[in-house]
Amino acid sequence: MQQEPGFFDLVYQVARLIPKGRVTSYGAIAAYLGSAKSARMVGWAMNAAHQQKPKVPAHRVVNRNGMLSGKHHFVTSDAMQQLLEKEGVKVKDDQILNFTKHFWDPRKELSL
């Protein structure tokens, strides 16, 4: 088995590194992986993250606008918002308040 670190695995790794109460964007993760323009792949990876173990905090990953674009993919549409608020992130109208304040850039926090 090649065990080659695929794009998905990288996304899961970074997603799990997101501190509690923080959020990041698909583009930020993509940029950290070296493919800033492949933000779509990050979101696509999240789609498969549901079957990944350990669980991937996909609820901490939102689009560049801080909007819970992926909430619709959770078990329940409210699950994502509930989880975020539970961690201290205020969500209003499917959008994170003070998004820039909660924003966590792996490219900055992890390494440069």
Added chain:
DNA sequence: GTCATGACAAAGA
């Protein structure tokens, strides 16, 4: 092997 889709992002009009 080819076509179509996807939880995004940046640029152009």
Added chain:
DNA sequence: TTCTTTGCCATGA
């Protein structure tokens, strides 16, 4: 300023 279009790369049929 908002809306529209293109790019990106991997997965599935």
